[in-house]
Amino acid sequence: MQTIQTDVAIIGAGSAGLPAYRAAKAAGVSALLIEGGPHGTTCARVGCMPSKLLIAAAEAAHAAAHTAPFGVHVDGVIRIDGREVMQRVKSERDRLVGFVIDSVNSIPSGDKLSGYARFIDNGLLEVGGHTLVRARSIVIATGSSPVIPPQYRALGDRAIVNDDVFEWSDLPRKIAVVGAGVIGIELGQALAHLGVDVTVIGARGRVGPLTDPVIKAYAEQTFRKSFRFEARATVESVVREGDEVHIGFRNEAGALIHDTFDYVLVTAGRKPNFDRLALENTSLVLDDQGVPVYDPLTLQAGKHPVFIAGDANGVLPLLHEAADEGRAAGANAARFPHVTPLIRRAPxxxxxxxxxxxxxxxxxxxxxxxxxxxxxxxxxxxxxxxxxxxxxxxxxxxxxxxxxxxxxxxxxxxxxxxxxxxxxxxxxxxxxxxxxxxxxxxxxxxxxxxxxxxxxxxxxxxxxxxxxx
Known part of the structure; x- marks a missing residue:
């Protein structure tokens, strides 16, 4: 097993990790970028961009179906070809991912390492079972992953997350979306406008990120015009039978409703990717969720030369925030023990x-x-x-x-x-x-x-x- 010495080790080459690497190099220190999964960033591969491609197709379909009030009549039936929709989503997604991969490929080979990293001690990492990395400072930019509650895991490939949607070759007939957050509303409405029979099952009246009760109530009524929206439901049973899923849920009025779907799209939130890091081998203080306790301004974990950036810290899972945090974490890691608070942009x-x-x-x-x-x-x-x-x-x-x-x-x-x-x-x-x-x-x-x-x-x-x- 080889051993590498570096000033800054960055774990994760995504929307936070890449800016962290560039910031560390700009500060004049050595930096090593470590990635165990596919390159291309969550945003480009399974997040912001493919979802907007699907939404763009949905907007085109929805606009074509609503021209009559302008006196513009589309003769014949509007035909949505699911295979063509998904082909464009995937081809354009792959093109965008390619740009990110080109950026990664431009990084000197000596500054990159492939494999999942785990801590041996505070400043020593083992990567992929083949390399030890001794670093003066470490940036954790490992991103996050969708959460799938246990009751849905038993459904096998009938339970999907947003990542899976963008691998479809065709659109399904009928789908249940569990969760009425940002991802659930965006994808649920887009699929509905593309002709999929959609039911969004929420809890506690959540509608995306809204907290204003008046705006939330207005939004709920608005979305009910696009898809079946049960914003205050309780799922009581989930059973797979063949290639279908039977869900029993109690609606706001207390009535028990049973329905059958091709897939269940689970949008129940995301969790930081710390599982592989073996943080128990460090002296970092962890909270009850296993997340290192850190300063949200400096991104530093306690007094350690460890900095947490991007979706891994769970503060603002947005691309521009991840990039800002990555730059701040990379600069602070390079200049440690001299750290500077991050000045956040307006939310x-x-x-x-x-x-x-x-x-x-x-x-x-x-x-x-x-x-x-x-x-x-x-x-x-x-x-x-x-x-x-x-x-x-x-x-x-x-x-x-x-x-x-x-x-x-x-x-x-x-x-x-x-x-x-x-x-x-x-x-x-x-x-x-x-x-x-x-x-x-x-x-x-x-x-x-x-x-x-x-x-x-x-x-x-x-x-x-x-x-x-």
Whole structure:
């Protein structure tokens, strides 16, 4: 078994690991990139990009089926060829993965090592059973994996996760989606718009990432127009019979419902990939989930020269956050013991549904009642939205009552992914609602709806001031 000495060892060559490697090299130290699984990043292989390819096909199908209100009539039946849909998803996915692999291939061979890493002690790794790596600092960027509860594991290949969807050669006839989070809503609606019979089974009324009860209720009713949505259900039985799955679940009214599906798509969350690391061989302090206790700003685990970045730390499982964390972790690992806190960007979250869901800044559920005013706009009568017949949506913006500073927003509506960026920039610049209203709003655009919400927030602030007086 060979032994390698390096300043920084990075475990995982994904969306956090690659930036960590580049940051360490930029700091002038030696770095070794270790990867045991396939290269290409979760985002490119089974996450952001293939899901958006499937969603793009769904949007095309949905638009083609809803032209009549414009006076545009599509003669004949709209035919969705599942094989062609999945062929494009996979071919474009592979092209995008290829770009990432090209980037990895450009890294000098002496800076890469293939194999799964496990700790022998605090600073010693064994990789693939063939190499020992002694590192001054270590970055853990091992990503995360879908969680499959025990009751679904017995279903074998009839229980799938999002990774499996993008390996399909054709679309199924009927599917149950367990979990109403971001992945469940996105894929569930996309499959429904592509002609699949979809039932989304949620719990506790969750609708994506939303915490504002008014927006959540509106979104729930909206999605029920696309697929069967049981947002407050309890699954009581799951049985495989041949190539079908029988599910018994109790709905919100307490009625027991039985149905049969081709597959169960399990979207019950993700867990950090620490299983192979043998962290018990280190002196790292672990929490009750086996995750190293670390500083979310410096990403450092205790006082050890170990840094945790990306989905592995479970903070913000988003590509741009993983990249930021990777760069910070790589730089801190290279300069240890001199570490610098990560300055995070304004929080932004987007769910690529139709209409879209977005959240920026503070969540409604985290705000203290009485400290903020809420501005509201409905997109149902918003000019440009109605022109495009995309006039479904409701937005809440939150403004601090004392400073008048914009705090955050939650909403469902047209062009949500684009409006989210405007609000994230405003938040990061610490703008007040008054300054935001001084900005230009062209006419007619969907963003005018945002202006209405901001004006409504000002009116709410004035009402609160009068009440206080």
């Amino acid at each position: 932004i979250s987007v769910l690529f549904s139709d209409p879209g869901i977005a959240m920026v800044g503070a969540r409604h559920g985290d705000l203290k009642p009485g400290t903020f005013a809420t501005g509201e706009v409905s997109f149902e009568d918003q000019g440009r939205s109605r022109v495009m017949l995309k006039n479904t949506g409701l937005m809440h913006v939150y403004v601090d009552r004392q400073s008048r500073q914009f705090l955050g927003a939650e909403w469902i509506g047209p062009d949500a992914e684009h409006i989210a960026h405007l609000l994230a920039w405003a938040l990061q610049m610490k703008l007040t609602v008054d300054t935001m209203l001084e900005m230009p709003f062209y006419h007619p655009v969907v963003e005018e709806g945002l202006r209405t919400a901001l004006r409504n927030a000002v009116a709410a602030l004035q009402a609160a001031e009068l009440q206080a007086a």
